[in-house]
Amino acid sequence: MEVLLDNLYKKLKAKNQYKEFEQKYSLLKTDEDRVKFTMNIFKENDIKFEINGKEKNKSDATQYNEKATKLYISQKKSGKTMDLDSIIKLYTKSVAYAPANSYILSLAYANRSLALFKARLYRDCIDDIEHALLVGCPEKLKIKLDARKVRCREILDSPNSTPERRNFRELEQASKQLEKVDLNAKTMKIVKKTTQNSDESVSKNNEFIKLDGNRNLPQVPNDNEEIPGASSAIKLVYSEEFGRHVVATRDIEPGEVLAVQQGYVSNLFPENFYSHCIYCMKQTWSGIPCDKCVYAIYCSENCRKAAWIKHHDIECQVVGPLIEVGMENLGLMSLRLLVTAYKETEDLKVLKNHLKVIDSLTDPRTRGFTGKILDDKKYASVYTLETNSENRPNDDLFERSFKAAYITFVLAKKTEIFGKILPSGDLGNLKDHQWFTFVGGLIMRHQQIIPNNAHMACEFYRSEESLSLVPHEHGSALMPFFSLFNHSCVPSVFLGGFGNKIAAISTRVIKKNQQIFDNYGMHYVHIRDKRSRQTYLQRRFFFVCKCEACTDVCLNAHGPESYMFTGLGSLANARIHKALKNLNKYFKMFMFGNDDIIEDSEAVVEDLNNMLKVLEEYVDLYCCAEAIKIFSIWEKVYSLRGNRWQSVNV
Known part of the structure; x- marks a missing residue:
């Protein structure tokens, strides 16, 4: 996108129109007007966009499969640590790119099952084997998979149990076919060994243990009358100085759980598309693909179905073109926000009228409420978050309107969100379409809300070299209520991720009526230099921090x-x-x-x-x-x- 934007700027400067463009753009007051103006600029300067996204194909699927297999074999021969993380991810890309119900899809599942067995992910291995068999595979491969499946069951179950004996009878039936099939010696050895020696089981303790993110999910009283998922120990208030903010209704001690929220939307970073579920965002090793696109992997059929209902039926044909032009998470998440908001009504006219009602509300404290509660499952709670439009320079705003226009263009050409797929033609011809500019304006608004309000979704791991704890940032989430906590370099709450939820936990004694502060990434414990903290906060969030760490001379x-x-x-x-x-x-x-x-x-x-x-x-x-x-x-x-x-x- 940056190349396209630079080319536009060059055209304007070559025609000595850049200053005039800046002046006119600076006078615009609404995001919808900014998008409409941007589309006029496209038309006047003959800016055209191509829509290109990768599709499922045998060639790419085969390439990823062969690359993974080559890496597996070479690393196994080397005797060194096997990079199964990379190998499994490559096989998953093969699964994603393989056409539905194709032989290469079956082969990708089958080969990944071997890597999963090596990784001691026996349940995942069984899942992959069953997927491969369901798609269909040659008899040779089927017998290999049957053997591997029983070996997994041997490890996971007691070898003396009745069900396990039935499992071995399944394999005995498969082994009778050995004489009918020209198997290589190595495969025959594996199958016969598994069939004949039921005592060769591995301890159940050797299974790789996945850590469920919800295993220590804190419990919250959930007795707050206005804020679902929050404790009555806190309340939302408003003042001219601090805007909407959160205070204590009683003395709070360290370690108290103040709120547990799932939020309105979450979005996976593209670099994690083949290692995490695009719906629940948890790490997955035996992911299943979207049947239509190459950009979505799910940890389960339940997540695949839920994602299709909630957003992927629209996103499916849109995400690819955005990624291919270098659209980053901001663009993808602004799309996810738009689709989720649209799904609340399934009608753009109803949505627009709903937003008019919200815009007419005068109480600054309850703006964004649905009825008498701040419902973080409703778009109103997100729509009313801070955008900082008035603080953003023109070039910042224009870049956002530029990207918003392109995202809306792809939506118009690839989906029926506007009632039907809009006719072919360049983007400028759509500038007078009322729903096009409405949607574009909302997407631009999202691109201003997200940088100020989205919370990073992190998983932590130990560095092998230093043993230090390292955050792996795999996505982001919009948590409307948590966005109402103001910043302090010495915060009084910690926000921690547990599964697809975030918990706010007090880190110190908070007295009744004291404001409760979060931290926006500039924590005094980690960054002692005041100038560094203040410079970052002013550039990113447009305020000068006056917390105790920034004002205490001592x-x-x-x-x-x-x-x-x-x-x-x-x-x-x-x-x-x-x-x-x-x-x-x-x-x-x-x-x-x-x-x-x-x-x-x-x-x-x-x-x-x-x-x-x-x-x-x-x-x-x-x-x-x-x-x-x-x-x-x-x-x-x-x-x-x-x-x-x-x-x-x-």
Whole structure:
């Protein structure tokens, strides 16, 4: 898209029209007008767009399959660690590109099942085998797969159970066909070994254990009358200084769950299309494809059906062309927002009238409410989020209207969202179509809402080299309520991902009526330099931070110091010392990668919360070196308890 935009700018400058263009554009007040103006510019400068997206084909599917097989064989021969992550991802791309019900699809499933077996993902291996057999495959391959399937069952079940014996009888029937089929010696050895030796089972403990992101999902009282999924310990208020923001209705202690939200939409980054489910966004190794496009993989049939109903029936033919012109996540998520909003009414006229009602509301606190609640399942909660249009420079806004116009153009040419697929012709000819400019205006609005309000979806993993905890950013989500938390470099809540939900958990004592702050990526614990934090926040979010970390002269002068040097007295020091007795033990546990001990221990979490509570009775937490250390461990422990990125390399 950047190349197309640069070419347009060059044309305008060559005709000495660039300054006039800037001046006229700066006078526009609505996103719909900006999109319409942009389309006029396209027509006047003969800008035409091509719509190209990759389609399912045997050639690409075969290429990915062969590349994966070659990598598998070469790495197995080398005797070194096998990069099964990459191998499985390549086979998954082969699955995605293979035409429906084709031999290459069956082969991709079959070959991936071998990699999954090697990765000890036996249940996934069985799933792939069943998919391969369902599509249909030659007798030789079928017997190999039957053998592999029974080996998986042998590992997963007790070899002496009645069902297991039935499994072996299935294979015995398959083995009778050996003489009828010209199998190679290696295959015959595998099948006969599996059939004849039922004692050759692998311990069930050897199965690769997937960590469910919901395994430690915090529970919230969910007793807030206005905010579904939130505690009554918080409420939404409004002031001229802070706008809509969240405050405590009572004293809140560290570790309290304040809200658990799923949000309105989430979107997977394109680089994770073949390793994660495009609907629920969880990591998947035996993903199944969309039957029509190459850009969607699902962890289950349930997710595939749900995605088609919710958004993919429209997105299916649109995502490809956007990716092929280099459209990034912002463009894809703005499309997802538009489709999800449209699905609420299935009628653009009804949607437009609904938005007119929202625009007419005068109470700034309840803007975005549906009835008497802030319903994050309704588009109203997203539509009313901050855009910062008035703070954005012209070139920023025009780039967004440029992309919005292109996305709408592809929608018009590939879907029936406008009632029918619009006739061929360049984009400029659609400038007077009322629903085209309405949809384009909404998409442009989304492109301003998303940068200020979307929350990153992260999975965490250990770096093999340093053992440090690394975030794997695999997507983003719009959580309307969480967007109403203002920023502080010393926040009072932590937002952690658990499955497809995000939980807000208090990190310190919050007094009644105090404002509750989130952090927008510039945390004092990680970034001590005030100028770096303020520069980023002003450029990205258009405000000057005035939190305690940015205004406390003492804190910025010499940084945190130990509580032992603050003159608290012997009794206070003794109480703090007792509360912090396990701090260094937890620090060492984390440093040496004892994640299973940490993440499964409720006692560790409770102890860390108590440390913060005791410290806050005596010191300003962010001025205290020990508190900073606790925060660092606390944040990592909660990250480990949530979504994890897992490698199956062996």
